[in-house]
Amino acid sequence: MVFENKNSHWIDPYTHKFKESFKDINLLDKKKEYWRFASPSIWYDKFTLKKFQETRSSQSIKFDVTNYNFLRFNDGILDTETLRNFINKNKNVEICSFESIFLKKDHWSSLKFCQAQLNAEKSYERPLALFNGFNAKDGVFIKFKKGVKKDLHIIYEGNNKKNCCIRNLFDFEENSEIKVYEHFYGNSKYNVVSELFVADNSKFEHYKIINQDISETVIYHFFGNCKKNSKVKTVNFSFTDTPVRNEINLYLEGTNCDATVASMGFGKKESSICDNTVFISHQEESCKSRQIIKNALKSGAKAIFQGKIFVASKAQKTDGYQMSNGLILTDDCEFLVKPELEIYADDVVCSHGSISGTLNDDHLFYLRSRGIPLKEAQKKLIQAFFSEILDEVSDDNIVYYIQNQISEILTL
Amino acid sequence: MSELKLEAKDGIDQETINSVKSLGESYKYGFTTDIDMEYAPKGLSEEIVKLISKKNDEPDWMLNWRLEAYKRWVKMDEPNWPMLNYKGIDYDDQYYYAKPKSLEKKPKSLDEVEPALLETYAKLGIPLKEQEFLAGVISPENNKDTKPKKVAVDAVFDSVSVGTTFKDELEKLGIIFCSISEAIKLYPDLVKKYIGTVVPRSDNYFATLNSAVFSDGSFVYIPEGVKCPMELSTYFRINAENTGQFERTLIIADKKSYVSYLEGCTAPMRDTHQLHAAVVELVALDEASIKYSTVQNWYPGDENGKGGIYNFVTKRADCRGANSKVMWTQIETGSAVTWKYPSCILRGDNSQGEFYSVAIANNYQQADTGTKMIHLGKGTRSRIVSKGISAGKAQNTYRGLVNIHPKAANSRNFTQCDSLLIGNKCGAHTVPYIENKNNSSRTEHEATTSKIDDDQLFYCLQRGINEEDAVALIINGFCKEVLQALPMEFALEAQKLVAISLEGSVG
Numbered sequence: 001m002v003f004e005n006k007n008s009h010w011i012d013p014y015t016h017k018f019k020e021s022f023k024d025i026n027l028l029d030k031k032k033e034y035w036r037f038a039s040p041s042i043w044y045d046k047f048t049l050k051k052f053q054e055t056r057s058s059q060s061i062k063f064d065v066t067n068y069n070f071l072r073f074n075d076g077i078l079d080t081e082t083l084r085n086f087i088n089k090n091k092n093v094e095i096c097s098f099e100s101i102f103l104k105k106d107h108w109s110s111l112k113f114c115q116a117q118l119n120a121e122k123s124y125e126r127p128l129a130l131f132n133g134f135n136a137k138d139g140v141f142i143k144f145k146k147g148v149k150k151d152l153h154i155i156y157e158g159n160n161k162k163n164c165c166i167r168n169l170f171d172f173e174e175n176s177e178i179k180v181y182e183h184f185y186g187n188s189k190y191n192v193v194s195e196l197f198v199a200d201n202s203k204f205e206h207y208k209i210i211n212q213d214i215s216e217t218v219i220y221h222f223f224g225n226c227k228k229n230s231k232v233k234t235v236n237f238s239f240t241d242t243p244v245r246n247e248i249n250l251y252l253e254g255t256n257c258d259a260t261v262a263s264m265g266f267g268k269k270e271s272s273i274c275d276n277t278v279f280i281s282h283q284e285e286s287c288k289s290r291q292i293i294k295n296a297l298k299s300g301a302k303a304i305f306q307g308k309i310f311v312a313s314k315a316q317k318t319d320g321y322q323m324s325n326g327l328i329l330t331d332d333c334e335f336l337v338k339p340e341l342e343i344y345a346d347d348v349v350c351s352h353g354s355i356s357g358t359l360n361d362d363h364l365f366y367l368r369s370r371g372i373p374l375k376e377a378q379k380k381l382i383q384a385f386f387s388e389i390l391d392e393v394s395d396d397n398i399v400y401y402i403q404n405q406i407s408e409i410l411t412l
Numbered sequence: 413m414s415e416l417k418l419e420a421k422d423g424i425d426q427e428t429i430n431s432v433k434s435l436g437e438s439y440k441y442g443f444t445t446d447i448d449m450e451y452a453p454k455g456l457s458e459e460i461v462k463l464i465s466k467k468n469d470e471p472d473w474m475l476n477w478r479l480e481a482y483k484r485w486v487k488m489d490e491p492n493w494p495m496l497n498y499k500g501i502d503y504d505d506q507y508y509y510a511k512p513k514s515l516e517k518k519p520k521s522l523d524e525v526e527p528a529l530l531e532t533y534a535k536l537g538i539p540l541k542e543q544e545f546l547a548g549v550i551s552p553e554n555n556k557d558t559k560p561k562k563v564a565v566d567a568v569f570d571s572v573s574v575g576t577t578f579k580d581e582l583e584k585l586g587i588i589f590c591s592i593s594e595a596i597k598l599y600p601d602l603v604k605k606y607i608g609t610v611v612p613r614s615d616n617y618f619a620t621l622n623s624a625v626f627s628d629g630s631f632v633y634i635p636e637g638v639k640c641p642m643e644l645s646t647y648f649r650i651n652a653e654n655t656g657q658f659e660r661t662l663i664i665a666d667k668k669s670y671v672s673y674l675e676g677c678t679a680p681m682r683d684t685h686q687l688h689a690a691v692v693e694l695v696a697l698d699e700a701s702i703k704y705s706t707v708q709n710w711y712p713g714d715e716n717g718k719g720g721i722y723n724f725v726t727k728r729a730d731c732r733g734a735n736s737k738v739m740w741t742q743i744e745t746g747s748a749v750t751w752k753y754p755s756c757i758l759r760g761d762n763s764q765g766e767f768y769s770v771a772i773a774n775n776y777q778q779a780d781t782g783t784k785m786i787h788l789g790k791g792t793r794s795r796i797v798s799k800g801i802s803a804g805k806a807q808n809t810y811r812g813l814v815n816i817h818p819k820a821a822n823s824r825n826f827t828q829c830d831s832l833l834i835g836n837k838c839g840a841h842t843v844p845y846i847e848n849k850n851n852s853s854r855t856e857h858e859a860t861t862s863k864i865d866d867d868q869l870f871y872c873l874q875r876g877i878n879e880e881d882a883v884a885l886i887i888n889g890f891c892k893e894v895l896q897a898l899p900m901e902f903a904l905e906a907q908k909l910v911a912i913s914l915e916g917s918v919g
Contacts, residue, residue, distance in 0.1 A: 033493065036845075313836055328851040332818065335849075341842040343861050346833035350861040354846050357854030 011101070014114045018133030027127035034124060037304040037336040038275055042243045043128055046189050046217045047135075052161040053187065053215040060211040060239070061408075063153075063183055063401050070153040071140060075188055076164025078138050092148045098139035098167055109141045109169055116195040116223035120249040123279070123310075128245065129221040132193045136167035143171040144178050151395075153181045158188030161216075168194040172202040179205040181398065189216040196224035198232055200254065206234040207398060212405070214240040221247045228254030228284075235392050236263040236276070239405055241301075243273040250280045252287040252315075259289040264389040266409055267301025267333075275304040282315040293324040294389055296382055297333035305337040309352070313344040320348070326356035327385050379410045442681030442711060445531070445651050452509035454654070458482060461624050464509050468593045468627070471600060477613065481623035484614040491617055494780035495809045495841055498749050501687055501722060507655040508625045512569060564589055566630045566646045568659055578642065588633040589644055592660055595631035602633055606664055610693035610730040610757070618689040618724040618751070622658045626691065629659035634669035634700070643899055645674035648690075650710070650721070656687035663693070665700035667733065672703040672899055677746070679711040682719050685748060689724045698733030698760065703741070705898050707906055710746035715804070717776025720748025727754035731763035734789070738764075741897045743906040744771040744781060753811065755784035758792035758820075765794040768894040772910060773806030773838070782812035782829075782843075787820040787853070798829040799891050801910075802838035809841040816853045823853040831861040832890055834883070884910070 021027075028040040069086055072079040078097045087095060094108065101107045117129060144150065158164060172178060176199075184190060198204050210218050218240070226232055236246045250259050265274030280289045295303035309320040326335030339352040359381050367377035383406055393399050452463050461482050465475040490501075564578035566589065582589050588599060596603050613623045630646045650657045665671055679686065688710060694702050704727075713720025723746075729738040740754040750773075756765030767783040785794035794814065802808040810829045831840035840861050848855050864886050872882030887910055888895070895903055895910075 037847075316836070326848060328848065331821075331851050333849075333851065334847070337844075337846045339842075339844060339846075339857070339859075341831075341859065341861055342839070343831070343833065343841060344836075344839045346836045346838070346863045348833070348861060348863070352842070352857075352859050354844075354857040355855065356846070356848040358851040 010105075010110050011113065015134045018130045021121075021125060022127065022130040022134065027125055027130070036338070037306070038243075038273060038302075040127060042273060043217060043219050043245055044131070046243075047131065047163055047191065060185065060213045061404070062185065063209070063398070065153045065155065068151055068153045070155060072155045072157065073138065073164070073166065075158035075160050075162040076137055076156075076166055076190075078140060083140075090150065092145040093150065094143040094145070096141050098136065098141065101141060108143060109171070112169060112171055112195070112197055114195070116197065116225050116249075116251070117193065117221075119225065119251055120223050120279070123281075126221060126247060128191060128219050129193050129223075129247070132165050132167060132191045132221065135165040135191070136193070137165055139167035139169070141169045144173060144176045146173040147175045148173075149177040151179045151181070153183065155183045156185065156190060156192075158186040160188070162188045164188050164190050166190070166192045168192065170194065170204075171197045172199055172204060174199045175201045177203040179395070180207070181395075182206075182208045184208070184210045184214055184218050186213065187215045190218045190220075192219070193221045193223070196222065196232070198224065198226045198230040200228040200230065202227075203231045204233070205394065206232075207393065208234070208236045208246070209402070210236070210238045210240050210244055212239045212241075212409070214242055217243050219245045219247075222249065224250045226250060226252050226254065226257045226259065229256045230254065231258045233260040233392065234262070235389065237389075237402055237405075238263070238265040238274050239409065241267065241269040241272040243271070243275070245275045245277070247277045248279070250289070251283060252281065252289065253283050255284045255286050257284070257287040259287070260292075260392065261290070262292045262389050262392045263294070264386050265295045265303055266406065267295070267303060268298045268409065268412070270300030270332075272301040273304065274302070276307070278305075278307040279310070280308070280320070281310045281312070282318045282320065283312050284315055286317040287315065288319040289321070291322040291324075292388060292392075294327070294386055295325070295335065296327040296329060296385060297335060298329045300330070300332040302334045302336070305339065307338070307352075308340040308342060309350055311343040311345050311348055311350065316345050316347040318345060318348040318350065320350035322352035324354045325385070327382065328356060328358050379407070382410060383407070441678035441709065444680040447651065448513040450511045450513050451507045451655075454507055455504040456482075456506070456508055456625065460508050464625055464627055467509065467511070468596070470593075470596055473600075473604065474596055477608070478624050481613045481620050485617070485620040485624055488614070488617045488620060494751055494811070495807060496749055496751065496778050496780050497807075498722065498778070499685075501685075505654065506687055508658070509627055510655045564642050564644050566591060566644075568628055568630075568646060568648045569651060582640075585638050585641070586635040587638060587640055588631065590631055592629040592631045592662060593627075595662075599631075599633070602664065603631070603662065606693070606695055607662055608693075610695060610728050611691050611726050616726060619691050619726040622660060622689045622691045622726070625656075626658045626660040629661045629690070630663075631661070632663040632671060632673065634665045634671045636666040637668045638666075639669065640671040643672050643674055645676070648675070648677040650679040650686060650688065653682055654684060654686070656689065658688075659690045661690070661692040663702060663704070664695045665697065665702050665736075667698040667700060670701045673705070674899060675704070675706045677706075677708050677710050679721055679746075681711050681714070685713075685720055685722050687722050687724070688747075690726070692725070692727040692754075694729035694738055696729065696731045696733060696736035696738055696763070699735045700733060701737040702729065703739045703899070704729070704754075706742040707909065708742065708744045708746055708750070709909060712746045712777050713748040713775065715775045717748070717805075720777070721746065723747035723750045723752065725752040727752065728757065729755065729765065730757045731760050731765060731789075734760040734762055736760050736763045737766075739766040739768075739897070740783065741768045741894065742770070743894070743898070743909060744769065744779060745909045747779075748777060750777075750779040750781055752781045753783055755786070756794065757786045757788065758794065758823075759788045761789040762791040762793075763789055764792065767794075767796045767798070768897040769798045770801070770891045770894045770906075770910065771798070771808055771810075772801045773803070773808040775804040775806060777804075777806045779807070780809040780811055782810045784813040785815070785825060786813070787816040787823040787825070789820060791822045792820055793824045794826075796825070796827040796829070797893050799894055800829070800831040800840055801834070801887060801890070802831070802840045803834040805837045807839045807841070809843060810859075811843045813845040813847070814855055814857070815845075815847045816849055816855065818849045821850055821852045825853075825855040827855075827857040827859075829859045830890070831859075832887070833861065833863050
């Protein structure tokens with residue numbers, strides 16, 4: 001819809017394709033296996049209905065980014081000043097906004113744009129990502145050149161109740177080491193698609209923090225293609241009481257890839273739905289993947305995990321691991337998981353586990369016998385429950401920030 | 413038996429190796445029996461349903477029940493969600509009823525049964541004459557002090573029950589063990605009360621088909637407080653070509669009763685696929701306990717995937733009473749396609765469901781099997797142990813559901829599903845669904861997929877065991893947990909089956 005005013009452009013066929021596939025099939029049919037645990041309307045209706053929450057759920061302390069490289073989106077539009085600052089400060093990085101790729105005929109991104117998503121759509125369609133495909137208004141396209149080491153924070157803010165469809169593309173050349181932190185705040189609705197191309201020997205860490213004050217929804221699709229010896233880690237933190245859908249698709253296309261997907265969620269209200277849908281496809285030999293999902297649930301909150309490890313017949317020596325834990329704190333919560341393995345190679349080690357239940361009585365008793373009051377003991381155990389996810393974070397400032405958020409929720 | 417135990421401690425189970433070696437042929441139940449058969453016309457219509465009902469001399473309520481199911485079935489679609497890939501079944505090219513002509517008049521005793529029929533069962537190693545023990549399983553010398561073991565058998569040949577043994581002895585205790593067609597006539601109230609209450613008439617496509625055309629099967633009723641003194645067992649045999657077998661089994665264990673039930677299945681080798689769609693319903697009332705064991709060894713098709721049985725079975729247990737218990741044990745080695753999810757509805761407080769399964773798929777076999785544990789009552793417990801083995805070009809899927817309802821407080825589930833892959837052209841898949849909806853319950857699930865450990869294989873080879881035997885040995889170890897849950901009568905047979913099914917899959 002956004003592109004209709006422009007002259008024809010290389011991007012148009014993609015937009016058209018997404019629009020058509022979205023129209024073609026009844027993708028939002030809630031009887032589909034894809035929507036088994038949560039109806040698509042939970043998310044989709046948010047973008048079609050103009051209704052917004054009247055009150056902000058709660059304020060959250062913002063992470064201080066002044067000493068970091070950062071980009072900011074206001075109500076889904078990239079703040080050009082932050083973009084200029086970034087360009088001035090950083091070499092060996094090519095960056096532009098989604099809008100500006102229209103200005104150049106042969107933009108470097110034209111070869112990659114939508115490729116990761118289309119690759120993933122081959123196995124099954126992701127309706128909400130298709131929706132993004134023909135509704136995206138802005139985004140950031142970044143290419144990190146060979147050997148670059150960088151941190152980048154991206155802040156999504158908005159206080160004007162807007163629908164924000166954002167499309168990002170991250171391209172890493174060989175031997176680069178990049179960390180991207182994404183922070184979500186405000187009362188806008190977010191539908192973000194990030195595509196990721198990790199070249200040989202590159203390392204990419206991705207952290208996404210969905211803060212407490214998000215009052216509508218965040219739908220995040222992450223499509224990654226990983227080449228030889230690359231290392232990818234994506235960690236999701238969700239503190240909001242609104243529906244969040246975190247969808248990760250990683251294609252390990254080269255040998256010796258290493259992929260980690262971690263997600264923690266703390267739901268405290270009935271309106272809280274934390275949905276993690278993960279698909280990791282092992283296409284080549286000797287790749288390793290790990291998925292760790294942890295959800296604490298209170299007062300009617302719901303957590304969903306649909307994870308799949310796919311191992312193609314030539315992907316021998318695969319090491320796949322999947323763990324989903326649900327900590328159910330009150331009686332009316334639901335923890336729904338479907339950890340799947342689909343394996344066509346014989347020399348593999350794949351395992352998955354899932355445990356759900358409440359706090360361990362023995363652990364509580366131990367702490368109380370040491371003189372710690374019940375409430376305090378419960379808090380400690382909940383913090384300990386999440387510690388495995390925090391271990392994945394390499395930046396100490398972020399670890400403190402997350403720990404503070406958790407304790408803030410626990411004192412509520 | 414003590415001798416066997418000693419050797420097992422040494423790490424090598426000599427018995428297993430011997431049994432593997434002694435079995436030369438790959439599917440030894442593949443013979444056919446030439447018997448004059450009486451068929452209903454091919455295809456499925458209301459007339460066929462009426463005919464089946466008439467042949468069984470059924471009362472009107474049963475016929476209406478069937479017709480209602482048929483009407484529903486016509487409107488249903490075959491499910492396409494399993495990970496199974498097979499040519500569509502032509503439901504009009506099947507015989508829905510086949511009966512040996514000699515059984516036109518129901519024989520009064522086994523002496524009146526046609527010798528060819530009895531021979532068939534003799535060949536399968538199933539004693540239809542009342543026997544004190546199963547030959548070859550428990551040798552009398554080792555069991556001098558113990559009481560001889562008895563097994564009552566109901567044999568179903570194509571569409572009809574051939575005969576049931578030990579009926580009199582069971583009757584003394586008030587136990588009813590007969591074919592379902594007899595039960596409909598003799599105990600209509602019991603059948604009426606329970607049939608279709610666990611697996612509703614239109615539960616799924618295949619159960620609905622079964623409800624319309626089921627021809628025979630077993631019926632068991634254990635009265636209150638009775639512990640069934642012997643194993644009850646049914647042997648199903650498909651013999652006629654192009655014939656679907658649709659049996660229906662209904663087991664009711666009244667309060668504080670116990671029964672162990674065994675089920676075995678074989679079929680001849682034929683080039684065409686044959687359809688088998690059974691329904692099994694178990695009802696366990698207060699403090700009752702049912703143990704249901706299956707060795708499914710339908711013809712799996714040849715090594716090129718030609719022929720074999722399409723096995724679509726709906727099995728479900730309803731633990732209605734408090735403290736009731738149901739245990740499913742299954743060894744799935746046969747069938748070209750298996751679609752089977754023995755489930756437990758844990759309705760009674762503190763009821764317990766267990767599921768032990770070994771599913772082996774070789775050559776072009778495909779299996780999509782697992783279980784459902786639905787926790788409704790408080791303090792319900794379930795345990796799932798599933799072992800899947802894929803070899804050749806086979807696909808093996810575990811599909812399971814554990815659902816703990818908000819009101820099922822203090823429930824527990826433990827699930828373990830392991831898959832083993834032999835060769836890189838096969839597939840092993842795990843699709844568990846775990847839904848926990850209250851905070852006092854706990855679910856645990858673990859699954860692994862791997863190949864045969866090189867170290868274990870090396871150890872066996874180095875001890876002079878050839879590769880194929882070594883693999884059989886390791887696999888037996890892999891399945892041990894499940895094999896141990898089987899009644900003695902089946903355990904050895906199952907162990908042999910595991911070895912046969914994988915023959916030729918190594919190297």
